[in-house]
Amino acid sequence: MPTSSLDLQATSEKQYIYTFTEGGAEGDATMKNLLGGKGANLAEMANLGLPVPPGFTISTEVCTYYYEHGKTYPSGLLEKTLPEALASLESTMGKKLGDPDDPLLVSVRSGARASMPGMMDTILNLGLNDRTVEGLAERSGNPRFAWDCYRRFVQMYGDVVMELKPVDARHEDPFEEILDRKKAARGIELDTELDTNDLKELVGEYKQAILDATGMEFPEDPLEQLKGAIGAVFGSWNNERAIIYRKLNHIPGYWGTACNVQAMVFGNMGESSGTGVAFTRDAASGENIFYGEYLMNAQGEDVVAGTRTPLPITDLKAQNPAIYAQLDDIRMRLEQHYRDMMDIEFTIENGRLFMLQCRVGKRTGLAAVRIAYEMQQEGLIDEKEAILRIDPEQLVQLLKPVFDRQQKEAAISEGRLLAKGLNAGPGAATGKICFSAQDARELSDQGEQVILVRIETSPEDIKGMAAAEGILTQRGGMTSHAALVARQMGKVCIAGCGDLKIDYRKGELHINGAEQVFKEGDYLSLDGTTGEVIAGKIETRSSEVIDVLETGNSEAAMSETWKIFNQFMRWADTYRKLRIRTNADQPDQAKTAIAFGAEGIGLCRTEHMFFGGDRIDSVREMILADTREERKTALEKLLPYQREDFYGLFKAMGDRPVTIRLLDPPLHEFLPHEETEIEDLSRKINLPLQEVLQRIDNLRESNPMLGLRGCRLGILYPEIPAMQVRAIMEAACRIRKEGHNIVPEIMVPLVSTVGELEITGEIIHKIARRVMAEQETGINYLVGTMIEVPRAALTSGDIAKHAEFFSYGTNDLTQMGLGMSRDDAGQFLPTYQNLDIFHTDPFCSLDQDGVGRLMKISAMEGRKTNPDLKLGICGEQGGDPATISFCHSLGLNYVSCSPYRIPIAKMAAARAALG
Ligand code: ADP
Ligand code: MG
Ligand code: MG
Numbered sequence: 001m002p003t004s005s006l007d008l009q010a011t012s013e014k015q016y017i018y019t020f021t022e023g024g025a026e027g028d029a030t031m032k033n034l035l036g037g038k039g040a041n042l043a044e045m046a047n048l049g050l051p052v053p054p055g056f057t058i059s060t061e062v063c064t065y066y067y068e069h070g071k072t073y074p075s076g077l078l079e080k081t082l083p084e085a086l087a088s089l090e091s092t093m094g095k096k097l098g099d100p101d102d103p104l105l106v107s108v109r110s111g112a113r114a115s116m117p118g119m120m121d122t123i124l125n126l127g128l129n130d131r132t133v134e135g136l137a138e139r140s141g142n143p144r145f146a147w148d149c150y151r152r153f154v155q156m157y158g159d160v161v162m163e164l165k166p167v168d169a170r171h172e173d174p175f176e177e178i179l180d181r182k183k184a185a186r187g188i189e190l191d192t193e194l195d196t197n198d199l200k201e202l203v204g205e206y207k208q209a210i211l212d213a214t215g216m217e218f219p220e221d222p223l224e225q226l227k228g229a230i231g232a233v234f235g236s237w238n239n240e241r242a243i244i245y246r247k248l249n250h251i252p253g254y255w256g257t258a259c260n261v262q263a264m265v266f267g268n269m270g271e272s273s274g275t276g277v278a279f280t281r282d283a284a285s286g287e288n289i290f291y292g293e294y295l296m297n298a299q300g301e302d303v304v305a306g307t308r309t310p311l312p313i314t315d316l317k318a319q320n321p322a323i324y325a326q327l328d329d330i331r332m333r334l335e336q337h338y339r340d341m342m343d344i345e346f347t348i349e350n351g352r353l354f355m356l357q358c359r360v361g362k363r364t365g366l367a368a369v370r371i372a373y374e375m376q377q378e379g380l381i382d383e384k385e386a387i388l389r390i391d392p393e394q395l396v397q398l399l400k401p402v403f404d405r406q407q408k409e410a411a412i413s414e415g416r417l418l419a420k421g422l423n424a425g426p427g428a429a430t431g432k433i434c435f436s437a438q439d440a441r442e443l444s445d446q447g448e449q450v451i452l453v454r455i456e457t458s459p460e461d462i463k464g465m466a467a468a469e470g471i472l473t474q475r476g477g478m479t480s481h482a483a484l485v486a487r488q489m490g491k492v493c494i495a496g497c498g499d500l501k502i503d504y505r506k507g508e509l510h511i512n513g514a515e516q517v518f519k520e521g522d523y524l525s526l527d528g529t530t531g532e533v534i535a536g537k538i539e540t541r542s543s544e545v546i547d548v549l550e551t552g553n554s555e556a557a558m559s560e561t562w563k564i565f566n567q568f569m570r571w572a573d574t575y576r577k578l579r580i581r582t583n584a585d586q587p588d589q590a591k592t593a594i595a596f597g598a599e600g601i602g603l604c605r606t607e608h609m610f611f612g613g614d615r616i617d618s619v620r621e622m623i624l625a626d627t628r629e630e631r632k633t634a635l636e637k638l639l640p641y642q643r644e645d646f647y648g649l650f651k652a653m654g655d656r657p658v659t660i661r662l663l664d665p666p667l668h669e670f671l672p673h674e675e676t677e678i679e680d681l682s683r684k685i686n687l688p689l690q691e692v693l694q695r696i697d698n699l700r701e702s703n704p705m706l707g708l709r710g711c712r713l714g715i716l717y718p719e720i721p722a723m724q725v726r727a728i729m730e731a732a733c734r735i736r737k738e739g740h741n742i743v744p745e746i747m748v749p750l751v752s753t754v755g756e757l758e759i760t761g762e763i764i765h766k767i768a769r770r771v772m773a774e775q776e777t778g779i780n781y782l783v784g785t786m787i788e789v790p791r792a793a794l795t796s797g798d799i800a801k802h803a804e805f806f807s808y809g810t811n812d813l814t815q816m817g818l819g820m821s822r823d824d825a826g827q828f829l830p831t832y833q834n835l836d837i838f839h840t841d842p843f844c845s846l847d848q849d850g851v852g853r854l855m856k857i858s859a860m861e862g863r864k865t866n867p868d869l870k871l872g873i874c875g876e877q878g879g880d881p882a883t884i885s886f887c888h889s890l891g892l893n894y895v896s897c898s899p900y901r902i903p904i905a906k907m908a909a910a911r912a913a914l915g
Contacts, residue, residue, distance in 0.1 A: 016062050016077055017085045020046040021054035021092055029338075034059045036258030038111025041358050048337065050330060050355045054092045055106070055262030056085045058230065060113070063256030066234045078227060085261075086226075093263050098222035102139050103132035105149070105264040108229035110236060112257040115359050116245050121160040121236065123229045124299060125153035125264060129220040145269050147199035152268075152299060154206045154218060157225065161232040164213045174213070178205050190308070192297055226261070233259040241459040248466065248489075250839065265354045267347040268299045275300050275347040277479040278313050280331045283341070283363045283487060284426055284478070286370030290314075290331055292344075293477045300345060300356065303479065309496045310477045326353050334358055339380045340389070341371050364487050365397030366426055366561070373564045383571050384914050390568070392881045392907040397490050398565055399900065401540035403428040403527060408538055411525070416535040418511045421472070421497025423531035424483035428540045429470030429492035430525040433518055435504055437464020444468065451524045453509055455502050457482040465491060470526040472533060474500040492528035500533075549595045569597060569906060576909035578887060579894035580902055581657075583874060585609070586645075590652035593899035597906060600657035601649070602807065602896020603747075603874035606724060607665050609645045610638075616670065621685045623667045624695045628719065635723040642727035650735045650742050659745040659807060659874070659896075660728055661786060662721050662760075663713060666704040671696050705821065710750020711760050711785075721760060722767050729771035732779045745782040745805055750812070752789040754798040761802050784870070788812035793854035800862035800869050807896075808855050810875025810883075814842050817851045843876060846883040859890050872896055881908035888912035 018026040018035060025043035032040045039057030046052045058077075065074050090096045095104035105127040128136065128150045137146035155175040158164045166173050172180070182202055183189065194202070207218045219225050236242060237257045246253065267275030278292025292313035295302050303310050317324040327346060330353075334342045343361035347354045363371065372389040375381045381389070411417070431449030434440040437460065440452045444467035452468040454461065456475045465471055465485055470492035473482045477496050486493030501510040509518040516535065518524065525534040545565050547556040556562060581602035582593035590601065610619045615638060622634035649658060672678050682692040701707035714721035728744050735742045746768075748760045761783050772779055783802075787793050788809030796806070815822055822843050832838045838847075846852055855873075862869050872894040877883040879897030884905055887895050889912070897905050 014061070014074075016059050016074060017056050017081050018043070018059065019054070019056040019085060019088060020052065022046055022052055023049055027057065032113050033255075034061065034258070036060055036111035036113060036260075037115050037359050038109060038357055039258045039260050042260065042262070045334075045355050045358055048333065050333075051353055052355050053263040053265050054089060055260060056089060057111075058082075058259040058261070060256040060258045063234045063237055063258070064254065067238070067256070071231075071235075082226075082230075089261070089263065097127050097226070098129075098132060099135065100131040101135045103127050103135050103222075105136070106226070107260075107262050107264055108226070108233060109260040109262065110233040110257045111260055112237075112251070113255050114249065114251050115362075116242065116249075116251070121156065121232075122301070123153070123156045123160055123232070124301070125149040126157070126225050126229055127222045128153045129222065129225075131220075132222070140269065142269060144196040144199065145266070147196050147203065148194075148268050149266070149299075151199045151202045151206070152301075154203050154210075156301075157229070158206055158210045158218070160236070161228045162210050162214050162216060162218070164210050174209060175206060178202065178209060191302075230259050230261075233257065241462060244462055245459070247833075248462065253836075262356075265347050265349045265352075265356075266299070267295075267349065268297055269350055271296055272351045273347075273349050274298060275303055276310070276313065276316070276345070277303050278327070278331070278344050278346070279341060279361045279363075279479075280335050280344070281341045281361075281367070281371055283343070283361055283367055284423060286363065286367030286374070288371075288374060290328060291478075293479055294346075300347065303477065309475060309498060320348070320351070323348055323351070323353050330355065335380070339375065339385075341367075362484060362487055364426055365394030365490055368394045369398065369564055369568065370560075373567060384575065387568070387571055387575065387907065387910050388914055390907060392904040392911065394490070395565075395568075395903050395907060397427065398545045398561060399543055399903070400427050400490075402529070402543055403430075403525070404539045404541040408525075408527070408534070411534050411536065411538055412532075417532055418514050418535055419497050419499035419533045421494040421500075421531045421533060422478050422483070423527075423529055424478050424480075424495040425471070425486035425491050425493030426529040427470075427490075427492040428525070428527055428529075428538070429468075430523065430537050430540065431469045432521050433509060433524050434464070434468070435502065435507055435509075435520060437461040437467075439520065440464035441467045451526060453500070453502060453524070454482070455504075456480065457485070465489065470494070470528065472497060472500070472524070472526055474498065474502055492526050494526050494528060494531050494533060497531075497533060550592060565903070569903060572906040572910035573597075574910075575913050576906060577913045578884065578892065578909040580905050580909065581659075581872065581874075581894050581896035582899050582902060583878075583896050584899065585649075587648040587652040589899060590649055593902065594652070594656075596899050596902040598656075598899065598902055600659075600894070600896075601653060602659055602872050602878070602894060604649060604658060604660045606642070606645075606661060606663055607669075609642055610663070610670060615641050617681070617684050619670050620672070620681055622720075623670055623699070624685065624687070624692065626695075628717075631717065632719050635719055639723055639727055642724060643731050646728050646731035646744075647734055650731055650740070650744070651738075653742075655741045657743050657745055659747050659784075659805075659872075660724075661747045661749050662711070662724055664710050664749040666699075666701060666707055666709040667713070668696070668699045668701065668704065671699065705815070711748045711756045712750065714748075714760050714763065715756060718763050721763050725764050725767040726771055729768050729779060729781070730775065732781065733771065733775035733777040736777050736779060737775075743780050743782065745784060747805075747807060748783070748785045749809070750789060751785045751787075751799065752791040754795065754802060757785050757799055757802045782870070786812075786874070787855075787858050788816070790817050790854055793858040795861075796858035797861035797865045800864075800866040803862075803866070803869065805870035805872070806858065806862055808858075808871075808873040808875065808892075810846055810851060810855075810873055810877045811843070813854060813875070814847060814851050814877075817854055818842060818847065840882075845880045846875075846877040846886055848882075848886050852886055856890055859892070879905050881905075881911070884908040885912040 020043045025046040027035045027043035029040050029044035035057045097104045107124045109122045133150045137143035267273045274296035276294025281288050282291045293310035295310045341361045342358050345357035372386040376386040431451045434450050440450045444450045450468045451470045453472045471486050473495045483495045499512040507520045523537040525538040544556040544559045544561050547553040548562050579599045581600040582598035583603040584590045585608050618634050618637040625631035682689040732742050732744050751757045782804040784805030785803050786809040787806045871892045874896040878895040879901030
């Protein structure tokens with residue numbers, strides 16, 4: 001939580017600025033909360049003796065203070081602490097900020113606790129003005145370099161601090177436009193071809209554009225520049241795209257960002273200088289290879305922004321073997337030290353290597369799993385750590401579809417392969433082309449699959465990227481914004497596809513060598529695993545892991561992906577305490593669930609058994625019956641169907657437990673609505689139409705969710721549960737006779753008072769005993785209840801005296817606990833989430849403070865009166881990792897989720913057990 005203002009005043013001696021320099025720093029990697037990830041890791045690298053340019057970090061507490069005090073700084077910070085830190089940096093560097101002969105230049109970089117790549121802008125070359133640029137030119141003996149730095153600085157400062165931005169997403173950045181115009185006028189393509197004079201002109205034109213647009217002069221005073229940049233860093237914490245990013249990644253607003261001020265090193269000093277970004281392993285596939293990109297004669301931004309397509313790091317080995325060897329050594333040292341895959345930034349200044357950043361690298365789900373597995377094999381981490389390294393949701397990527405191979409081959413042989421780009425985000429995506437993030441969102445809101453096609457992406461595009469199935473960019477490398485964000489979101493992405501020619505204004509995509517012109521709405525398919533861009537639509541099919549799980553495909557079972565997946569499932573089984581069940585109603589679902597590792601059925605809904613074929617007629621006859629006799633006759637007809645259903649389900653489940661919920665929904669849900677259907681029914685059940693209409697009308701309720709449903713039905717019409725119990729028990733006896741040890745768990749829905757369960761329980765026991773006597777077979781069945789009404793949760797002590805198990809029906813418990821119908825919440829829930837009233841959707845991830853508290857009270861009181869009480873959860877939230885972790889802490893026996901979520905649930909349960 002934010003520190004209170006009193007605290008800050010009371011400790012005016014608090015340290016707000018931490019310095020770092022090669023071989024020694026005031027901070028270290030453990031201080032992320034205070035220094036942000038970037039600051040903490042710069043300190044750590046400096047402590048490791050790696051070549052880090054010196055600098056200092058202004059802590060996140062200053063950011064928090066800034067927002068709590070009307071955008072002002074702690075007293076003395078600007079007047080005393082900052083100048084002192086600067087003076088110390090100046091003495092380390094032997095240069096002074098603003099010195100016209102030999103100016104110190106710095107970068108000003110934001111950095112929060114969690115890395116937010118590209119979210120907040122960095123300002124480089126700060127300290128340049130019309131006088132210092134001459135000093136830099138003189139000292140370096142390289143005027144072009146000096147003016148290139150100045151040009152970049154004015155551009156970044158103009159954008160970030162003075163906020164001269166593109167008009168909208170369809171327009172280019174105003175500075176880039178000026179730059180493009182200049183290049184066109186000079187007839188050149190690359191920034192590096194601009195000469196000193198061009199750069200001088202650009203600086204003037206940039207400044208003029210800033211003045212025209214903002215009415216403000218570009219500041220010449222370096223100290224004013226520095227303060228402006230620091231203010232912009234803290235200000236950027238609450239800009240729109242940072243807020244969107246935080247929301248998508250569940251980063252709370254009160255964390256704040258730190259601000260790093262660091263001496264510049266220059267990758268743009270000529271051909272023996274350069275800059276690069278690398279991962280210590282392949283971030284897309286996880287393979288243990290050094291993986292990165294660099295550009296010679298460039299500054300950091302050039303590689304990440306994707307304006308020039310960089311070279312693979314392996315080229316550096318040939319170009320500069322000594323630097324490559326040093327870098328490769330640092331790569332090993334960092335992996336050994338952090339015991340994880342790291343993402344690094346480096347710059348080469350005149351043949352000297354500098355490290356500018358390191359952090360734990362973002363990776364695809366595929367890579368996460370492979371890296372954790374291989375690091376365990378290499379002995380870097382143990383298997384517990386390997387489990388903890390994986391976000392259970394990442395497993396979803398191993399289960400994701402790939403292209404149908406035949407269709408893809410056919411498409412290629414038809415000549416539909418358009419181009420190849422960098423395989424930045426694996427997977428298969430097909431959809432309609434959109435050229436802007438806004439359009440992508442709108443089209444996807446209409447339920448369409450979308451491929452976002454951009455020259456390059458920027459942080460403004462995040463929402464559109466989230467809405468798209470796949471992302472395709474013309475420029476940028478494997479570490480470009482598009483690639484990084486796509487990997488993090490688990491999106492299919494192809495970057496740096498140089499053959500594309502995108503015309504935003506016309507809304508057209510041309511591809512070198514292809515005649516066809518693509519317009520918005522045309523289909524495109526992306527294979528993010530190979531980088532292939534293919535025209536038209538291609539069907540997708542299941543992944544190798546799914547193939548093995550569902551069909552036992554032996555070829556797929558040989559794959560590396562399966563081997564690793566399977567190992568993780570075994571590890572998860574070793575450590576988890578929770579059992580994992582599934583929600584399934586039919587034998588084929590049950591079989592799938594078992595293949596995925598289900599250990600039982602946590603919820604079998606019986607209502608689907610009332611539909612289908614001619615049973616629905618008997619169901620309707622039963623519902624519309626006027627007397628108990630009529631109703632019994634109709635139920636007689638349903639009995640054999642139900643018995644068959646249960647038999648099939650039990651058989652599929654073998655000895656595993658099966659929880660069957662007695663009929664739950666209101667009866668009118670089974671009745672016909674169409675006139676012709678009603679006429680038809682009246683003939684079939686031999687009742688006059690008028691009478692049928694009347695009886696249907698009688699069943700109408702004004703609030704069916706809270707009406708005659710659940711156990712209330714059985715209390716009014718005991719013959720309904722009686723029939724269902726008979727069907728369950730007869731099926732169980734038959735299975736028992738076939739040699740299986742079946743334990744049916746009969747669950748009473750919607751209980752709110754103990755009396756309801758007592759009465760329903762008596763019916764169940766009476767029929768069960770009768771069937772066992774008839775069949776001369778003993779069945780070890782259980783009777784329990786769904787806890788889904790708040791009153792039941794609060795009176796669980798009494799209810800548990802009559803129940804052998806509870807299953808938390810968190811769908812209804814959430815609806816009733818929050819007084820919010822799931823079907824209507826769509827109207828306001830997004831707004832609620834935007835306003836942070838809810839951090840997550842309570843129907844997807846359990847509301848732990850409220851609904852979770854009801855569960856906690858229920859579990860405690862229930863177990864007090866009945867220590868053997870079995871506890872589980874069967875709502876939608878049962879497959880959500882955060883909910884699973886909560887269920888573990890409550891000491892539940894199992895969670896139940898949909899079959900495809902089982903691997904995720906297993907991992908989440910293991911992680912919860914490992915703390
Ligand atoms: P981000 O948070 O987006 O990664 P960074 O603060 O890392 O932003 O800066 C962006 C780019 O500027 C990086 O490529 C980085 O290497 C470069 N950079 C930052 N500080 C310096 C510096 N002191 N000298 C040279 N390049 C720098
Ligand atoms: Mg960076
Ligand atoms: Mg319910």
